Amino acid sequence: MRRRGTDPTRFVADAMLGSLARKLRALGFDTTYYRTGGDQGLLDAAVQERRVILTSDRALAAAAGKRNVTALLMAGRSDGDRVSAIAAAYRRMGVPLARSDPFCSLCGGELEALRRADVAGRVPGSVERRHRAFFRCAACDKLYWRGSHWKKLRSLARRLS
Ligand SMILES: [Zn+2]
Structure with a gap:
């Protein structure tokens, strides 16, 4: 390895x-x-x-x-x-499998943190009300939030340890 x-x-x-x-x-x-x-x-x-x-x-x-x-x-x-x-x-x-912060799943770009006010009108209203933390891909502009896919990812992450 x-x-x-x-x-x-x-x-x-x-x-x-x-x-x-x-x-x-x-x-x-x-x-x-x-x-x-x-x-x-x-x-x-x-x-x-x-x-x-x-x-x-x-x-x-x-x-x-x-x-x-x-x-x-x-x-x-x-x-x-x-x-x-x-x-x-x-x-x-015996090689550590070091992770960094999440990347954009679509393009692999780096994600930057946004606040709710930054995404107003760009995500569904229910999403905007339910979430505080949002992320934007600096490369392709896709928006992310910690919704259901986030929970699935956390269970996937448990397989790493
Ligand atoms: Zn992207």
Whole structure:
């Protein structure tokens, strides 16, 4: 795992793992989602950006190994299983799985905190009344608040510890 050149807190997910990539971003992992360009392009991106590859493709995982790039084979049926598998792999290798603040699940941009007054008219009235803390993606402008998806994320986060 602690192979030279790989940053263990950054991931690149293959094209089959888009929903996992979105959840990992929301959990606070810098994660890109590689949709086009094939295995070779994904490997090149992993090397250049020093990312750990997440893939369900054994051939890609093997090719990564040959290039000395860390790849975790994702075999679980659900994203929850996959998050557990990532945590287990890091534990086995004794590498801390450090999270940062949540990123935008859509684009991976950084989130900035907003107050209720800042989002007036931009979110449904019921949401505005029920919540105090809001977040805005600095890159794509999407707004977030701690609604039902937040609770799901917290249960997903428990799989990391
Ligand atoms: Zn965004």
